[in-house]
Amino acid sequence: MICKHCADTICKITPLNCEAYLENKGWSKTAKIGSVAVIFGKVKDEQLIEVLVPTDVELLDYKNRIMDLLLILEKAEDRGWQYIANDIVLSVCDTF
DSSP: OOOHHHHHHHHTOOHHHHHHHHHHTTOEEEEEETTTEEEEEEEETTEEEEEEEESOTTSTTHHHHHHHHHHHHHHHHTSOHHHHHHHHHHHHHHTO
């Protein structure tokens, strides 16, 4: 279960924000799962890391999938997921 504070943060994250952030950080789209999700991948320390980005905020488990994404990025980037979440929210602003 996601705590209230986490849920509030996650609600600000859109699929567009996630994709812009990941592309800016050197991740590449590797697959698409219908209209439900996009898979991004990046090689780090000779190992492929993949993350799933849900493409519909109305999915029942959207918040859980975003939290999974943040936790994977936390390990990949070696910094707190809260900082990553903030950067994701601001990432679309950086692309214009």
